[in-house]
Amino acid sequence: xxVVIAEDAAMMREGLVRLLTDRGFEVSAAxxxxxxxxxxxAADEPDAAVIDIRMPPTHTDEGLRAAIDIRRDHPGVGVLxxxxxxxxxxxxxLLADRPAGVGYLLKDRVADVADFVDALTRxxxxxxxxxxxxxxxxxxxxxxxxxxxSLTPREREVLALMAEGRSNAGIAAALVITPGVVEKxxxxxxxxxxxxxxxxxxxxxxxxxxxxxxSGKFG
Amino acid sequence: xxxxxxxxxxLALRQTVFCALGVVSALAVLTVPAVVPAAAxxxxxxxxxxxxxxxxxxxxxxxxxxxxxxxxxxxLATPIGRATGAAHRFLADRLLGVQVDAPPxxxxxxxxxxxxxxxxxxxxxYAALKVPLAVPEGYGAFCYVFGVVNLSYPVWWPxxxxxxxxxxxxxxxxxxxxxxxxxxxxxxxxxxAAAGLAMLLVAPxxxxxxxxxxxxxxxxxxxxxxxxxxxxxxxxxxxRAIDDAAAMMRRLERDLHDGAQIRLTxxxxxxxxxxxxxxxxxxxxxxxxxxxxxxxxxxxxxxxLADLRDLVRGIHPPVLDNGLGDALATxxxxxxxxVAVSVExxxxxxxxxxxxxxFCAAELLANAAKHxxxxxxxxxxxxxxxxxxxxxxxxxxxxxxxxxxGLSGLAGRIAVVDGRMRVHSPAGGPTRVEIxxxxxx
Numbered sequence: 001x002x003v004v005i006a007e008d009a010a011m012m013r014e015g016l017v018r019l020l021t022d023r024g025f026e027v028s029a030a031x032x033x034x035x036x037x038x039x040x041x042a043a044d045e046p047d048a049a050v051i052d053i054r055m056p057p058t059h060t061d062e063g064l065r066a067a068i069d070i071r072r073d074h075p076g077v078g079v080l081x082x083x084x085x086x087x088x089x090x091x092x093x094l095l096a097d098r099p100a101g102v103g104y105l106l107k108d109r110v111a112d113v114a115d116f117v118d119a120l121t122r123x124x125x126x127x128x129x130x131x132x133x134x135x136x137x138x139x140x141x142x143x144x145x146x147x148x149x150s151l152t153p154r155e156r157e158v159l160a161l162m163a164e165g166r167s168n169a170g171i172a173a174a175l176v177i178t179p180g181v182v183e184k185x186x187x188x189x190x191x192x193x194x195x196x197x198x199x200x201x202x203x204x205x206x207x208x209x210x211x212x213x214x215s216g217k218f219g
Numbered sequence: 220x221x222x223x224x225x226x227x228x229x230l231a232l233r234q235t236v237f238c239a240l241g242v243v244s245a246l247a248v249l250t251v252p253a254v255v256p257a258a259a260x261x262x263x264x265x266x267x268x269x270x271x272x273x274x275x276x277x278x279x280x281x282x283x284x285x286x287x288x289x290x291x292x293x294x295l296a297t298p299i300g301r302a303t304g305a306a307h308r309f310l311a312d313r314l315l316g317v318q319v320d321a322p323p324x325x326x327x328x329x330x331x332x333x334x335x336x337x338x339x340x341x342x343x344x345y346a347a348l349k350v351p352l353a354v355p356e357g358y359g360a361f362c363y364v365f366g367v368v369n370l371s372y373p374v375w376w377p378x379x380x381x382x383x384x385x386x387x388x389x390x391x392x393x394x395x396x397x398x399x400x401x402x403x404x405x406x407x408x409x410x411x412a413a414a415g416l417a418m419l420l421v422a423p424x425x426x427x428x429x430x431x432x433x434x435x436x437x438x439x440x441x442x443x444x445x446x447x448x449x450x451x452x453x454x455x456x457x458x459r460a461i462d463d464a465a466a467m468m469r470r471l472e473r474d475l476h477d478g479a480q481i482r483l484t485x486x487x488x489x490x491x492x493x494x495x496x497x498x499x500x501x502x503x504x505x506x507x508x509x510x511x512x513x514x515x516x517x518x519x520x521x522x523x524l525a526d527l528r529d530l531v532r533g534i535h536p537p538v539l540d541n542g543l544g545d546a547l548a549t550x551x552x553x554x555x556x557x558v559a560v561s562v563e564x565x566x567x568x569x570x571x572x573x574x575x576x577x578f579c580a581a582e583l584l585a586n587a588a589k590h591x592x593x594x595x596x597x598x599x600x601x602x603x604x605x606x607x608x609x610x611x612x613x614x615x616x617x618x619x620x621x622x623x624x625g626l627s628g629l630a631g632r633i634a635v636v637d638g639r640m641r642v643h644s645p646a647g648g649p650t651r652v653e654i655x656x657x658x659x660x
Contacts, residue, residue, distance in 0.1 A: 113494075
């Protein structure tokens with residue numbers, strides 16, 4: 001699996017190259033700013049791009065804007081945006097057109113190598129990876145209006161993991177329960193929230209996010 | 220004795236120069252109202268009235284040009300007033316050793332601000348007042364100069380009045396405030412000299428009276444005294460304090476984001492990889508790589524600590540808790556140019572003032588190291604119960620610009636606590652920067 005890395009801090013960039021190479025990814029380019037990233041992706045479409053949000057010259061949201069451009073111009077490239085803090089509005093902008101092949105994670109998540117690699121793999125193969133922090137924000141924000149109160153604590157956990165973009169198997173592994181139990185929870189959640197049942201993880205994420213995030217935000 | 224010595228001090232000389240220049244500026248002020256009649260004459264001349272063949276356009280041209288001249292005078296009054304005020308403040312500083320603080324600068328560059336410029340109009344008032352003030356000053360300067368001249372008559376008389384006997388000569392005149400004294404004899408010159416001595420003895424007191432009135436007028440009209448201006452100054456410095464605090468937080472966030480946070484994230488990542496290399500249980504699958512990663516993480520942790528230490532020192536150097544003396548001594552040891560430190564304070568200032576004094580000293584030392592090419596620096600802190608002065612002097616090239624971004628920024632930051640900065644840095648050096656702060660906020 002081929003990956004491009006865009007990160008301005010050299011230490012972090014080298015660390016990521018090492019980590020991903022070690023895990024069998026092929027790092028086709030490791031760059032330090034958004035323009036170099038666009039060029040690298042255009043020159044040789046990778047399976048995924050790992051993108052830092054704050055990069056030179058302004059250190060604000062260069063990475064995010066590049067990520068949105070790449071999603072528009074190269075739909076086949078999975079985009080994993082990461083940053084030292086998460087902003088719900090950034091997630092909204094990223095997921096605006098379609099929640100497929102996209103991820104938004106805190107940089108801290110690289111400490112759990114397996115989880116990080118799992119998220120990147122998911123994004124590269126067209127899935128979703130949303131940081132639990134973002135999902136938590138959205139769920140807290142949607143608590144009043146979305147009727148989340150009717151869910152059991154377990155069902156909320158499952159809902160949060162679904163919103164992160166995990167598959168049933170992933171949810172089962174994270175909660176240490178069997179996939180069958182997960183399926184039952186998922187069916188209950190969809191029924192309680194009045195969502196149409198869906199098998200596709202992406203459509204499921206979209207439905208969940210649309211529900212907790214309020215309609216319109218994730219259109 | 221003091222009365223006898225008064226004319227022969229350098230102060231008397233400098234006062235004489237100040238008073239003489241006062242007469243010059245009073246004359247200059249008197250010429251300004253003449254601009255209007257002069258303009259009128261010019262208009263009449265241009266219109267051909269003076270030539271005799273009166274044209275019908277005279278009336279309208281006159282009606283337009285005279286108000287225009289008046290308007291121009293009104294608009295230019297405050298900048299000219301400010302300029303003459305600045306010149307007089309400079310003269311008072313150089314010649315009388317009297318410092319009058321500059322009024323706040325004009326708030327905006329618009330033409331309207333010229334007309335509503337309060338300090339500018341007060342400076343115009345001072346210029347007008349300069350005319351009566353110049354009378355005792357001019358009188359004093361006259362007495363001093365002609366006192367010396369008169370006193371010298373007996374000295375040069377024998378040099379020039381050595382004509383052959385029988386030559387018919389006119390009398391020699393000596394000038395006094397009460398008229399002229401004429402003499403044809405050597406003995407008579409002693410009368411003139413006596414008058415000169417009297418004038419010389421009176422002159423310093425006349426000049427002192429004149430300059431005392433002048434300085435009082437300067438303090439009232441050229442300084443930043445009024446309540447409304449004080450209010451505006453406080454508004455400006457408050458806005459500045461808020462901006463500074465916000466900028467400080469942004470810088471802090473940026474430093475943490477680009478420094479310690481990155482290092483710790485990388486460290487966590489390396490430890491995460493090392494954990495995987497060690498395996499969950501049993502013999503580690505890749506011990507060599509795990510060792511390397513742990514070593515990398517160890518180094519990263521030490522770097523993160525060093526980063527944080529620098530950051531903490533930039534926020535508040537812990538040694539400052541022991542007082543300015545210790546803190547500045549520590550600061551001086553970090554300077555590339557040797558620094559001699561002396562701190563003499565009767566009591567400890569408020570903590571906020573100590574912090575400001577410390578960072579001022581740090582910035583001035585850094586400036587000296589960067590720009591002065593000095594070989595040594597003297598850093599002194601001295602004070603009374605109410606004020607303290609941080610003075611940094613180097614033997615470098617000089618030419619430090621108080622209006623440059625560095626020093627003007629520093630002046631702005633200390634203005635928040637009513638601190639004042641003075642910069643003496645002639646081209647060629649040496650440079651001395653003094654910062655005066657209140658000991659309590």
